[in-house]
Amino acid sequence: MKRLLTFLIVGGCLLGLSIFGKFDILSNDNISQVCIVSKSKIESEDFIQSGNQFYYNYSLKDAKETLPNFQNIDGIILYIENLNVDEVFSFYKAESFKGGDVEGNKVFYGYSPYYNECYYQNNKKINMQLVVKENQIILGFPAILIGF
Secondary structure: OHHHHHHHHHHHHHHHHHOOOOOOHHHOOOEEEEEEEEOOOOOOOOOEEEOOEEEEEEOHHHHHHHHHHOOOEEEEEEEEOOOOHHHHHHHOOOEEEEEEEEOOEEEEEEEOOOOOOOEEEOOEEEOEEEEEOOOOEEEEEOOOOOOO
């Protein structure tokens, strides 16, 4: 049990450091909002809590400034405007896979080399989920951890 806890803590810290190692996921100027999902509670910030996770919503500028304060990042959700699916996958150099339709929204999955954590689905690496809403794309690393 102690080994598992140590692995999860160290892995979470490394994940937080590795997310932005080679490429800044937040470097896309078409991002209108960022949601950081974490097990860290930052007292001075507004958040929504669900179970043991805290959800923090920021503008792109504020997210870039605040991100270094986080530990144990579980995911990042980006709200992107004025780009289509192909442009988003191209920007993140991601391979995309069609996921189907959920609640009338098109869902895609993919793998980007810019986010180190991944899981396998049908023998394919997956570390991002994309949903096309009316005039907006919601992109989650490693998945969209909120409703859409």
